C-alpha cells in the first residue's frame with residue numbers, strides 16, 4: 001500500500017472533522033482551543049482524522065476517527081502509527097488518551113492502562129481529561 005499522508009488540518013476543514021467526531025459520538029465541542037493540532041489522514045482519499053493536544057513531551061492523542069466506509073481494513077492502526085510518527089518528529093515522548101469506545105484497539109497498538117491520578121499535570125489539566133470524559137473512560141499511555 002502507498003504511504004499514509006498526515007496533513008495538518010486547515011481551518012476550513014474543521015467542520016468536516018467535527019461532523020465525523022460527532023457522528024462517532026466523540027468529543028467535538030472544544031476543537032478550537034489553544035495547543036491543539038488536528039490532522040487529516042489520507043491514503044487514496046480520506047482515511048480519517050486525529051489530534052494532538054498539549055505541549056512538551058507528554059501529549060494527549062485525541063479525536064481518532066476513521067471514516068465509516070473505511071473501517072475494518074486495518075487503516076485505523078495505520079492512522080494511529082502515522083500520527084505517532086508525526087508526534088515523535090515533534091519531540092513528543094509519551095502519548096496519553098482517554099477512550100470509552102476503543103480501549104482494546106489502542107491496547108493492541110501498545111498503549112497500556114494507567115491510573116488517572118498519575119497523569120502529568122499538563123494532561124490532567126486538559127479539558128478532555130478534567131471535564132469532558134466520564135470517569136469510567138479508560139486512560140491509556142504509550143511511550144514513543
Ligand SMILES: CC(C)(COP(=O)(O)OP(=O)(O)OC[C@H]1O[C@@H](n2cnc3c(N)ncnc32)[C@H](O)[C@@H]1OP(=O)(O)O)[C@@H](O)C(=O)NCCC(=O)NCCS
Pocket residue numbers: 024026062063064065066067070071072073074075076077078098099100101102103104105108
Ligand atoms: C476505533 C477506530 C478508529 C478503529 O478503526 P478501524 O480502521 O476500524 O480499525 P482497524 O481496522 O485498524 O482495526 C484493527 C483491530 O482493532 C479492532 N478494533 C477496531 N475497532 C475497535 C473497537 N472500537 N474496539 C475494539 N477493537 C476494535 C479490529 O477488530 C482489529 O482487530 P484485528 O486486528 O484482531 O482484526 C474506528 O472504528 C472509529 O473511528 N471508531 C469511532 C471513533 C472512536 O471510537 N475512536 C476512538 C476513541 S478516540
